[in-house]
Amino acid sequence: MAYAIKEIYTTLQGEGYHTGRTAVFTRFAGCNLWTGREEDRANAVCSFCDTDFVGVDGPNGGKFSSAEEAAKQIFNVWKDATGTDKPFVVCTGGEPLLQLDTALIHALHALGAEIAIETNGTIQVPDGIDWICVSPKKDAEIVQQSGHELKLVWFQPEAPPERFAWWDFEHFYLQPMDGPDIERFTKEATSYCMTNPQWRLSIQTHKLLGIP
Numbered sequence: 001m002a003y004a005i006k007e008i009y010t011t012l013q014g015e016g017y018h019t020g021r022t023a024v025f026t027r028f029a030g031c032n033l034w035t036g037r038e039e040d041r042a043n044a045v046c047s048f049c050d051t052d053f054v055g056v057d058g059p060n061g062g063k064f065s066s067a068e069e070a071a072k073q074i075f076n077v078w079k080d081a082t083g084t085d086k087p088f089v090v091c092t093g094g095e096p097l098l099q100l101d102t103a104l105i106h107a108l109h110a111l112g113a114e115i116a117i118e119t120n121g122t123i124q125v126p127d128g129i130d131w132i133c134v135s136p137k138k139d140a141e142i143v144q145q146s147g148h149e150l151k152l153v154w155f156q157p158e159a160p161p162e163r164f165a166w167w168d169f170e171h172f173y174l175q176p177m178d179g180p181d182i183e184r185f186t187k188e189a190t191s192y193c194m195t196n197p198q199w200r201l202s203i204q205t206h207k208l209l210g211i212p
Contacts, residue, residue: 003070004029007058010081014206023090024078031094046137053094071107086112097123153177154189173202
């Protein structure tokens, strides 16, 4: 299988459980909830996405003809940035599970990688992923209802926290939606966490720090 990857870069994880941890982000092109084109945003399931996942023209991105080729590129980006082995790979998108498969998981593990995924949960996660983070979007049907971390963007009227509170996750996060209402959403999410301690607040610290 060939892999279309928008960008690969090393930074600090800015959200959720692994906030502050060095990671090599691998952003796969494409999504099943939005085309990524602005003219389609209004009718998209996920109309609030703030990420460019169209094409393969980002840093270290490209089309890779094999799992081994893609894994080697990811490893080299990590190695060049950190000088160390055993990369912490965050597979994201778009929706990474449109492409991330058993072959690439095995190829990354063969290079000593720990693999995390950030997914919208509409596709079942294959075996072998070391850390599963599901971020539900509006009223999309979620088939992946278990994992390590559920990170819900606040506020989505179609996706209230109560809908997910009983799902099989170790950690539950509310993350204020970026945009013109960020201050209000942050206050609301904070208040909800204060009265519902199952949930923790997740802030996009990479945006505060001005890093990718």
